[in-house]
Amino acid sequence: MNKNISKTKLFIAFISLIITFFVWQQGLRDSLSRPSVSFDISQKEKEITELALPAIPINLRNLLIINDPIEDINNSLSEISFDQLTERNQLIWLISYTNNEINIKKEYPNTFDNKNYKLVVENLSKSNLDNSYKPNDNLLELFKDDRFLYHLLSKRFSFDESQLITDTLSKKMFLKIIAIRLLPLLTIVLGSLLVLRTLWSVLASRKIEWKEFKPLDLDLLDMVLLISGGFVVLGEVISPLFSITLVELVASNLSIELTQSLKIFFGYLFMAIPPLLIIYYQIKSFEKKIIFKKDYFQFNFLPIKDSFFQGFKGFLMIIPFVLLVSLIMNLLVDNQNGSNPLLEIVLNSNNYVSFVLLFLTTTFLAPIFEEVIFRGVLLPILSREFGIILGITISAFIFALAHLSIGEMIPLFTLGIGLGTTRFISGRLSSSVIMHSLWNGMTFLNLFLLRT
Structure with a gap:
């Protein structure tokens, strides 16, 4: 690991942290004015x-x-x-x-x-x-x-x-009601049974079987530059200026729904570019030559059935926990404002092109990009520095914060714990990507079924 830390690097990291603090603080405050x-x-x-x-x-x-x-x-x-x-x-x-x-x-x-x-x-x-x-x-x-x-x-x-x-x-509406009420119930029952079986196995062996993980040869300062500098400053603050301008130039005659969806789709694409470029140059700093076939993030896709099985299992097992914390929040807090505005767009949209764009964003772009950042790069480095349990916890907290939603903070933190655990138990980033995609896909499907 490179121990030579330049003053410029420290200065950029420091400024990025300050900007991140104000951006996330304002984003969380703004979420309070968004209805649930x-x-x-x-x-x-x-x-x-x-x-x-x-x-x-x-x-x-x-x-x-x-x-x-x-x-x-x-x-x-x-x-x-x-x-x-x-x-x-x-x-x-x-x-x-x-x-x-x-x-x-x-x-x-x-x-x-x-x-x-x-x-x-x-x-x-x-x-x-x-x-x-x-x-x-x-x-x-x-x-x-x-x-x-x-x-x-x-x-x-x-x-x-x-x-x-x-x-x-x-x-058709009767079948929708059956699906809306039966599918969540089935996933909760299956997930609860898997959780009980896993807990029994862990108690019997008195240990959790973590797979070997290989963090990139980067340090915590590099992570500050990646998350604060790349994800927040360049991704959440600068990139939207370009993506929104681009959409407004080409979408003057399009419907409001389609324009909103294009802004979200291209906004996500533009937001992903800076942090991914930073990762590229960070890897290049310790690799003489980047080999794209090399699995730097431990995707370990093959065999694909194992990746899917671990991802699906993690998806089922996290549902009871997210449901539990959501129920507790409902009991403790009457008005949980701050829902992701994308959910309302999906729920009320009647434009099928808009639906396809939002589906691609939520079930493909978001899971791949977010898992590379939070479980592919950040989590292994935090776990190397602080241990696996603390690494999973810190990365889950940052993951929840990054979504800028007070109302969804605790459920997202719980989901982040599940994604991190799946990443280390399976030894595959691909499993957490599939798990994340299934979670977003379930939410999308539920909203789609609720349309009248």
Whole structure:
């Protein structure tokens, strides 16, 4: 290891640390103003339940439905200030509660940026003044892509909804409800059984079988330069200036959803370039020649079935722990703001190109890039310096911090512990990449299923 530390290197590391402190502090503070996506997820599940009602067998209704879904939605929305609701939830609240129960305030239409939503509010106002008023059928046509709003408007204005809200749709929504509730339950049961089996094995042998790991010939100062200088300063602060500018130049005529997705996709690509280049030059500093076929990060892909098996096993085993800490947080903290804004975009997007871009970002780009940085480079060096347990803990903490979300901090820290443990037990970075990809993919699939 190179012991010669230049003053320039120390100065750059010091400045990078200071900038990182302010960037992460501001990012975490800003996350407090972002609403939790868990409320919207809960609302979407109730919407799907309402649309699925005609297809749910009578003997399963008491099992799947506790209260009337519409009533549940209205009660949830009424507990939150109107100004704090999303535009779509504001509209749902107004449609549900303006049947001679409240008056439409004059300022309500002006609170909506969506012109279709604004048009609905104007028609609701006319209906309140005249019970016999019925909007033109064209109003319903505007919401063909949002089945739940279509259904609500049909009920509110006595439209015939049979053209779109069919038996086939209800059966599809019923299958969605089964999948949304059954898949997490199955993964929790399987994961818990694997955890118990592994704990029994560890207690019986009284040791954890860590595989040999090979850290790069770098030191902690190099890690400061990589994380603070590359990941934060160049990746999170400088790179977005280029990626956002690029997207805005080519996306002037694209939809808002597609533009948002392009910014996220290219933002991630541009963010990954500086830290990966820093790793390249750091390796070059102690290798006379970089051989790309050489497995510097211990990916150990082959045999691929072993990589996948270890990754899938780690994915199942971490689910009960993340669920447990999430439940504890829900009990201790009422309003957990700070969800990743990408989750809301996926949940409410109706553009399939946008979906593909977000899917590639969350299930391929993010797992590969983040695992190379946090478990491929950082974790082995921290473990060499402080021991495996502390190395896993510190790297998991930095991993959670880097996501800049107060509400997701503890679940992400728990996930980071699982990813680090899988990396060392399997002896393969590829296993933690697969585990990370499966985790993000499960989240993406759940959000996709919740769309109406």
